[in-house]
Amino acid sequence: MTFTDCLAKAAAEYGLQLATGQLEAFTMYYQLLIEWNEKMNLTAIREPEEVAVKHMVDSLTCYDPKYFPTGCRVMDVGTGAGFPGLPLKIFRPDIKLTLLDSLNKRLLFLQEVVQRLDLTGTVTVHSRAEEGARQPKYREQFDVALSRAVARLNVLTELCLPYVKTGGHFIALKGAQYQQETEEAAAAIRVLGGRLAETRPVTLPGLPDSRAVIYIKKIKPTVAAYPRRPGQPEKKPL
Numbered sequence: 699m700t701f702t703d704c705l706a707k708a709a710a711e712y713g714l715q716l717a718t719g720q721l722e723a724f725t726m727y728y729q730l731l732i733e734w735n736e737k738m739n740l741t742a743i744r745e746p747e748e749v750a751v752k753h754m755v756d757s758l759t760c761y762d763p764k765y766f767p768t769g770c771r772v773m774d775v776g777t778g779a780g781f782p783g784l785p786l787k788i789f790r791p792d793i794k795l796t797l798l799d800s801l802n803k804r805l806l807f808l809q810e811v812v813q814r815l816d817l818t819g820t821v822t823v824h825s826r827a828e829e830g831a832r833q834p835k836y837r838e839q840f841d842v843a844l845s846r847a848v849a850r851l852n853v854l855t856e857l858c859l860p861y862v863k864t865g866g867h868f869i870a871l872k873g874a875q876y877q878q879e880t881e882e883a884a885a886a887i888r889v890l891g892g893r894l895a896e897t898r899p900v901t902l903p904g905l906p907d908s909r910a911v912i913y914i915k916k917i918k919p920t921v922a923a924y925p926r927r928p929g930q931p932e933k934k935p936l
């Protein structure tokens with residue numbers, strides 16, 4: 699089966715309808731991912747069906763219009779090869795997307811995808827999450843901060859919540875240990891100005907493993923001490 703067919707099938711099984719133009723954009727993204735993966739390490743997942751489910755549909759599992767108002771500003775922290783930010787942007791082109799990663803060569807790939815798919819309203823930022831969140835142009839400027847596969851939730855909350863405006867959300871895509879991680883992150887969420895809004899268990903087509911999307915609402919500004927300097931959130935989680 700071609701990637702396009704795999705994706706259309708997986709998305710439909712998950713309950714998402716993708717338009718022809720969106721399927722074309724996802725397919726071009728897949729082709730660039732495979733092409734660039736030969737010269738740099740972007741993903742260990744390469745088979746069409748696996749990429750369709752574990753990267754593209756998985757990224758879209760966090761989508762709910764109630765968390766993504768029209769024209770909202772979204773920051774993807776530790777985006778790597780663009781997940782979950784780029785699939786969301788293809789799905790909802792009105793989103794103003796910022797893709798942040800500390801590894802510059804991945805940003806070159808992302809810039810190529812953004813240009814080839816003409817994803818206007820998308821910018822890339824080369825920075826450690828801890829440093830980006832101290833810049834006034836990013837701190838508390840986003841309706842949504844998203845992240846997948848970057849750190850445990852207690853650490854990740856310190857990397858992401860400072861980017862979110864009061865009233866916005868930090869959304870974490872998490873694997874099987876999500877309940878334990880959520881309990882472990884209770885203090886960090888409170889200290890950084892958040893409140894757990896929702897935990898949504900997710901089942902991906904054809905996959906038995908458990909996962910969930912965690913929605914954390916920002917209820918007050920993050921105090922200036924956070925995030926701490928690079929490495930500290932991981933070394934001494936709140």
Ligand SMILES: C[S@@+](CC[C@H](N)C(=O)[O-])C[C@H]1O[C@@H](n2cnc3c(N)ncnc32)[C@H](O)[C@@H]1O
Nearest residue numbers: 776777778781799800801825826827846847848
């Ligand atoms: C395992 S990859 C996950 C990439 C992508 N989010 C995904 O789900 O496929 C982790 C990414 O986070 C980035 N990263 C890790 N710690 C970071 C930090 N403190 N600031 C910015 N990027 C970070 C790494 O460079 C890497 O690209």
